[in-house]
Structure formats: C-alpha cells, structure tokens
C-alpha cells in the first residue's frame with residue numbers, strides 16, 4: 460500500500476482516494492446527514508457497510524484525515540475525536556471494565572494522570588510505574604491486567620519509556636499496548652515499530668501544528684488479536700479480529716459518547732499535517748541547538764533534552780527517533796534568577812501553554828501546569844520553582860538563542 464515516502468504519501472493521499480470535480484485539495488464537508496438514493500444501501504450502511512449517515516460518526520472530511528494519520532502510523536484504520544483527551548478517554552473507557560487493571564508509565568501528561576483518577580473511581584485499578592525500566596512494568600502485572608499505557612517522550616521531564624521492551628513483553632503476555640505518540644509524532648517514530656496495539660495522537664500538537672484546531676486520533680496497528688480480549692461486545696465481533704478494538708472505540712466512544720471532530724477542524728488539521736516532516740525537522744534542529752547552548756550557560760543549572768549525551772535515555776532516543784530528539788525541552792534556571800522577571804524579558808518566545816506550534820512557547824512549570832499538585836509532590840517529581848518548559852518552534856535558530864541570551868544576561 461505504501462509506495463512512496465512519508466511526505467509524498469500524505470500529500471497525495473486525498474487525490475489517490477478519489478477527488479470530487481478534480482479538486483486537488485480535499486473539499487470541506489459540513490453536512491450533518493448523508494442521504495441515500497437506494498433504501499437497501501441505507502440499511503446496509505446502518506448495518507456495518509462503510510459509508511456516512513450522521514456526522515457524529517464521521518464525515519468525508521474526518522475520513523480523509525483518518526486515512527492520512529493511518530498512513531503516517533503504518534496502521535490499518537483510525538478514528539478521529541474532538542481532542543487528544545477525547546481519544547484517550549474513548550480508548551480507556553470503552554475497552555476497560557470494572558475489575559480490570561491498567562499499568563501506566565508514571566511519566567505522563569497531567570490530564571491523562573487525572574483521567575486515570577476518574578477511571579479508578581469507576582472500578583478500573585491503575586498502577587503507575589517507572590516505564591523507563593521494563594522490569595518495573597513486568598512487576599506490576601496481575602491476573603486482571605488488560606492494558607499497558609506509555610507515552611513516547613514525557614512532558615515536561617522528557618523521560619523515554621522502554622517502548623520496545625514493553626511492547627515485546629505485552630505481545631508475549633497478550634496485553635493491549637496503548638502508546639501516546641503525541642510528543643514524538645509519527646515522523647520521529649511509529650507505534651507499530653514498538654508493537655503497539657493502538658496509537659493515540661493529539662492532533663492539536665505537531666500533526667496539526669499551527670495552533671488553530673484541536674483534534675485527537677486513535678489508530679489500530681492491526682497487531683492485536685481482539686478475539687482473545689474479553690471486553691469486546693458481541694455486536695463488534697464481526698469481520699477481521701484485528702479491527703474489533705477500533706470498531707468498539709468508534710461505536711461506543713464516538714457514536715455513543717459523542718466527542719466528534721468537526722469538519723472545519725479536521726480540514727485545518729489535514730492541511731497542517733502535510734508539512735509535519737518539514738516543521739518537525741526544523742523544530743528538532745532548533746531544540747538541539749537551544750539545548751546545547753543552554754547546557755553550557757552558567758545561568759542555567761539543568762537542561763532536560765534527549766539529544767544531550769547526559770540525558771539518562773539518550774542512547775534509547777538515538778535508537779528510536781531516527782536521528783532526531785524531539786522539540787520539547789525543560790530548563791532549570793539558577794536560583795539567583797527571578798523566573799518571572801526572566802520571562803518578562805523575553806521578546807521572541809511566547810508565554811503560553813500548549814506545544815507543537817510553529818512558534819516557540821515557554822511556561823514556568825511549577826506555577827502553572829503543576830501548581831495544583833503542591834510543593835511537596837513537585838519536589839518529589841523534581842520540578843523546581845525555576846523550571847521552564849520550552850516547546851520549540853520553527854523560527855530562525857539564531858533568534859531563539861539571542862532571545863535567551865539577552866534575557867539571561869540583562
């Protein structure tokens with residue numbers, strides 16, 4: 460199926476799947492409902508044949524985006540959601556039941572961590588482990604364990620789980636392995652190469668890349684045999700067993716729960732996705748240059764970036780990410796510097812949350828996304844008051860270095 464390279468495939472995927480009126484770019488389909496000329500065809504689509512009925516379950520615009528991400532991930536099929544969190548919620552809440560056990564990396568997105576709290580209240584036990592060490596994942600195994608969850612590069616600490624080791628073990632144990640590929644994006648690595656069963660991407664970050672639309676995606680890699688998984692409803696035990704998981708996520712998560720991606724956002728995300736490799740290469744290059752510069756600066760006490768040889772998983776990152784090290788870094792300024800005064804001196808970097816934008820964004824972590832946690836838990840996680848998270852964009856490298864330089868040495 461994949462006859463071209465990554466970018467060629469994405470750029471030509473709309474055209475190759477049949478265009479309307481010869482339009483080279485996919486048109487936007489805002490229609491809520493889809494009509495049929497033949498009543499039998501209408502019934503067939505309701506009974507499982509592929510097609511469109513009501514936009515809560517998708518439109519030609521979301522389908523085109525789903526196809527693009529499926530190709531990026533080398534998977535078999537994808538389902539889009541209104542946000543990355545909606546994609547994660549649909550995955551956990553439709554595939555896990557009361558009494559089940561989930562093992563997750565402890566280095567995960569804060570809102571995913573909070574979502575696990577809700578999951579626990581509904582009777583799914585969640586154990587958090589240091590997944591940079593596969594032995595800790597194995598040690599958490601119980602007979603009720605059904606699923607293992609990791610992210611590729613953790614935010615804000617940039618830890619990298621033993622993705623290959625965990626994938627091999629999940630395959631051997633018959634466990635569903637869910638990988639959140641948001642921080643690396645499918646341009647640096649694909650979930651299927653770590654033997655993931657399902658891959659989640661927040662499209663709001665690098666894939667969309669322009670800070671103008673939210674979206675999420677779940678991709679089925681086709682590696683997991685769902686016929687051995689007890690939580691698939693009878694209605695979805697039809698067709699190829701490698702597709703049952705995603706069918707259930709789509710039916711329960713999208714049709715029943717309703718966190719649908721709108722056509723307008725899907726269209727923006729699809730346009731953004733076309734330049735993923737270009738933007739990512741540039742942002743990763745900028746991030747490496749910035750990390751090296753800051754690492755040797757005497758006003759900076761610590762830099763966390765997988766591209767630095769001192770990073771605990773540097774070798775693993777070099778092995779996994781195709782010579783790139785991501786576009787997110789965290790920096791601890793020396794204690795003499797007032798972090799707020801420093802931030803106020805910046806002229807190019809933008810004081811904003813979010814990541815994966817074309818612009819470089821910076822955030823004081825302890826005072827914002829980790830504020831609710833309190834000082835004791837922050838200390839335990841190694842999050843100091845002078846720690847900054849930097850989501851590196853695609854600006855000219857020298858402008859980013861100069862901005863840090865002038866703000867560090869007033």
Ligand SMILES: *Cc1c(COP(=O)(O)O)cnc(C)c1O
Pocket residue numbers: 542543544545568571610614639641642661662663664673674675
């Ligand atoms: C941002 C993020 C999400 C959530 O995505 P939204 O589209 O903002 O809901 C999930 N996982 C990771 C790793 C993220 O960085």
